[in-house]
Amino acid sequence: xxxxxxxxxxxxxxxxxxxxxxxxxxxxxxxxxxxxxxxxxxxxxxxxxxxxxxxxxxxxxxxxxxxxxxxxxxxxxxxxxxxxxxxxxxxxxxxxxxxxxxxxxxxxxxxxxxxxxxxxxxxxxxxxxxxxxxxxxxxxxxxxxxxxxxxxxxxxxxxxxxxxxxxxxxxxxxxxxxxxxxxxxxxxxxxxx
Ligand SMILES: [Zn+2]
Numbered sequence: 368x369x370x371x372x373x374x375x376x377x378x379x380x381x382x383x384x385x386x387x388x389x390x391x392x393x394x395x396x397x398x399x400x401x402x403x404x405x406x407x408x409x410x411x412x413x414x415x416x417x418x419x420x421x422x423x424x425x426x427x428x429x430x431x432x433x434x435x436x437x438x439x440x441x442x443x444x445x446x447x448x449x450x451x452x453x454x455x456x457x458x459x460x461x462x463x464x465x466x467x468x469x470x471x472x473x474x475x476x477x478x479x480x481x482x483x484x485x486x487x488x489x490x491x492x493x494x495x496x497x498x499x500x501x502x503x504x505x506x507x508x509x510x511x512x513x514x515x516x517x518x519x520x521x522x523x524x525x526x527x528x529x530x531x532x533x534x535x536x537x538x539x540x541x542x543x544x545x546x547x548x549x550x551x552x553x554x555x556x557x558x559x560x
Pocket of ligand 1 (some may be wrong): 416421422423430431432
């Protein structure tokens with residue numbers, strides 16, 4: 368009951384799972400152009416849009432008035448077989464573990480692209496859970512200086528030692544002082560939180 372009350376998007380019972388690696392086992396009849404083959408491995412774009420509303424027709428399918436997310440208001444991917452529209456499948460020659468990370472990492476890539484981060488920027492990422500790490504990694508790709516902040520020392524250690532994010536600061540300490548020190552009083556120009 369507590370879970371039911373914790374999110375307005377959920378009803379139960381529900382099959383979870385929206386970060387998916389899948390293998391094509393069957394292709395239904397379609398007149399869409401595609402080059403998918405049985406056995407292809409794919410990641411899945413888990414946002415299901417109607418294709419007919421004003422937002423969809425303008426190419427803004429992320430704003431679809433009937434938007435559904437796999438595994439949130441409808442059943443998701445934690446099962447042996449799922450039926451997925453062709454246009455939601457993206458083939459790639461990677462391992463299942465890698466493919467399952469694509470959705471999470473793409474959120475960070477999209478955020479960094481929208482923020483127009485460039486190599487001369489100093490970027491602060493507040494919170495280095497999976498999404499924050501995706502943001503930080505994409506920001507690093509631009510050549511920017513990246514500072515990761517969190518209140519979990521374990522997460523900061525992981526970001527620093529495993530992912531090579533040089534500046535990891537514990538937000539339980541004086542965060543402003545730490546930022547002044549790292550940036551020589553310049554402070555971050557882009558903040559993700
Ligand atoms: Zn729509």
